Amino acid sequence: MNALQTIMLSCAKATEYLNLREEGQLNTKQSLQLKLHLLACKTCKAYEKQSEILKNMFGAYSEKQSKPQKNEKFKAGIKAKLEDL
Numbered sequence: 001m002n003a004l005q006t007i008m009l010s011c012a013k014a015t016e017y018l019n020l021r022e023e024g025q026l027n028t029k030q031s032l033q034l035k036l037h038l039l040a041c042k043t044c045k046a047y048e049k050q051s052e053i054l055k056n057m058f059g060a061y062s063e064k065q066s067k068p069q070k071n072e073k074f075k076a077g078i079k080a081k082l083e084d085l
């Protein structure tokens with residue numbers, strides 16, 4: 001087994017690490033191993049992208065949920081400006 005194979009993760013391990021990273025439970029060595037694997041493995045890179053898209057969708061969703069509040073602030077800002085005129 002060469003050095004590269006020793007540090008390379010299997011795809012199963014890599015996806016497991018991706019999930020762990022999501023939860024912030026990856027140590028430095030593991031995150032380095034994961035990075036290396038993602039550089040070499042298109043499949044896991046695609047998986048990473050997909051989970052990022054999902055995460056962004058959820059992020060956009062929760063942002064939508066909090067929007068009314070932002071709108072209130074925005075309206076208040078406009079009102080304040082109008083009162084200044």
Ligand SMILES: [Zn+2]
Nearest residue numbers: 011014041044
């Ligand atoms: Zn892989």
